[in-house]
Amino acid sequence: xxxxxxxxxxxxxxxxxxxxxxxxxxxxxxxxxxxxxxxxxxxxxxxxxxxxxxxxxxxxxxxxxxxxxxxxxxxxxxxxxxxxxxxxxxxxxxxxxxxxxxxxxxxxxxxxxxxxxxxxxxxxxxxxxxxxxxxxxxxxxxxxxxxxxxxxxxxxxxxxxxxxxxxxxxxxxxxxxxxxxxxxxxxxxxxxxxxxxxxxxxxxxxxxxxxxxxxxxxxxxxxxxxxxxxxxxxxxxxxxxxxxxxxxxxxxxxxxxxxxxxxxxxxxxxxxxxxxxxxxxxxxxxxxxxxxxxxxxxxxxxxxxxxxxxx
Numbered sequence: 001x002x003x004x005x006x007x008x009x010x011x012x013x014x015x016x017x018x019x020x021x022x023x024x025x026x027x028x029x030x031x032x033x034x035x036x037x038x039x040x041x042x043x044x045x046x047x048x049x050x051x052x053x054x055x056x057x058x059x060x061x062x063x064x065x066x067x068x069x070x071x072x073x074x075x076x077x078x079x080x081x082x083x084x085x086x087x088x089x090x091x092x093x094x095x096x097x098x099x100x101x102x103x104x105x106x107x108x109x110x111x112x113x114x115x116x117x118x119x120x121x122x123x124x125x126x127x128x129x130x131x132x133x134x135x136x137x138x139x140x141x142x143x144x145x146x147x148x149x150x151x152x153x154x155x156x157x158x159x160x161x162x163x164x165x166x167x168x169x170x171x172x173x174x175x176x177x178x179x180x181x182x183x184x185x186x187x188x189x190x191x192x193x194x195x196x197x198x199x200x201x202x203x204x205x206x207x208x209x210x211x212x213x214x215x216x217x218x219x220x221x222x223x224x225x226x227x228x229x230x231x232x233x234x235x236x237x238x239x240x241x242x243x244x245x246x247x248x249x250x251x252x253x254x255x256x257x258x259x260x261x262x263x264x265x266x267x268x269x270x271x272x273x274x275x276x277x278x279x280x281x282x283x284x285x286x287x288x289x290x291x292x293x294x295x296x297x298x299x300x301x302x303x304x305x306x307x308x309x310x311x
Contacts, residue, residue: 002058003101005108009052009062014038017052017065021091045195053112055105064092064101066109069195069311071122072187074179076302081187082119082293085109088311090123106135114289121287122186124310129283137285140303143276145265146227151273152252152261153245160250163205163217168193171205171234174216178234184303196308203231203308208250215243219308220251228258231307244270266304282310 009017018035026034042050054065069086087109092102110121125132129139163171168190175188186192197203203221207214216235223229233247251261265271284305 003055003063003104004057005105005112006054006056007109007112008047009054009056009065011039013054013056013060013062014042014052017054017062017091020062020093021065021089024091025089041195041198045191049191049195053105053109055101055108062093063096063099064090064105066090066105067311068109068113069192071192071309072189073120073122073184074187075184076182083117084120084122085113085118086311087121087123103131103135106132110136110287110289118289119293120289122305122309123285124305125283125285126281129285132285135287137287140284140286140305142279142282142284142305143265144262144279145271145274145276146260146262147248147274148260149252149255149258152248153273155245155249157250157253158208158210158215158243158246160206160208160218160254163207167205167207167217170214171217174234174236175232177236178216178240180237182302186305186309196311199311200231200308203229206254208233208235208247215239218247218251220254222258223262225262226258227260227262228255229307230261230263232263241270264304264307267302282307 006013015035018038019031022031022034029037048070050067050069052065053068054062056062066087067089069088071084071086072081073084074081087106090102090106113121121137123132123137125139129137133139172188172190172193179185201221203219206218206220208216208218216233218233219231221229221231228251230251235243235247248261255261265274265276284303
């Protein structure tokens with residue numbers, strides 16, 4: 001069957017994909033609400049930040065689709081950050097599975113991104129990474145960590161206040177300063193930060209302070225399993241280790257009915273008291289789109305992507 005690759009599905013095709021995929025990803029939203037939310041994101045942030053790509057047949061029916069985002073990736077040893085596309089919600093209609101449409105679509109999307117000047121691609125896999133490895137992606141080792149409230153260090157908690165819109169520049173600055181120069185990670189920008197917060201259901205952003213000194217922030221939310229989830233905490237990297245126990249103690253004070261705290265720890269973070277498990281969902285995967293970028297050819301213990309980078 002002749003197929004056509006569309007690098008930007010129109011609104012009718014996007015609506016078709018949302019309705020077809022609702023049973024898989026609809027969660028607790030009604031179809032109309034989920035569709036409205038997607039169009040609101042596209043209209044607010046623009047198609048350069050978010051759009052759908054797909055394979056369509058002669059009748060303009062979408063057989064396979066994905067969402068495409070944009071990132072900037074900071075990398076050690078380079079004078080510039082790298083332009084990256086993010087891939088998410090890879091979906092093939094159940095009637096058309098087993099025909100190789102999704103791998104074909106991914107290859108087409110990466111080829112288009114390469115021709116547009118993008119350097120790499122990032123996705124989070126909820127299936128076996130081997131599927132995406134065949135498309136040129138490399139899995140980054142990743143864990144989920146849990147700590148019981150009873151195991152949280154007995155440290156003096158920090159003070160908190162809700163972040164306000166006026167704090168956005170400081171939040172971005174704290175995020176950037178939380179990394180040393182030898183990390184491969186997302187470089188946050190105002191537009192992508194706003195988009196990722198919307199996609200990730202607006203966690204509570206709390207400014208951390210010790211007396212009059214504001215030190216950084218923590219992002220928390222209630223998890224569907226009843227735990228309290230810490231998306232990330234960011235303070236200038238020289239102090240990250242020394243403040244980790246106080247940040248955990250602070251998060252513990254926010255727990256109402258939760259009995260544990262969940263998070264993704266960065267490589268090198270203190271794991272005392274945590275139980276960890278290798279992630280089989282939301283596994284970060286990278287693909288290099290240009291042969292002159294070789295630093296990501298093998299796994300590195302200095303690669304990390306936050307839950308707030310997850311789409």
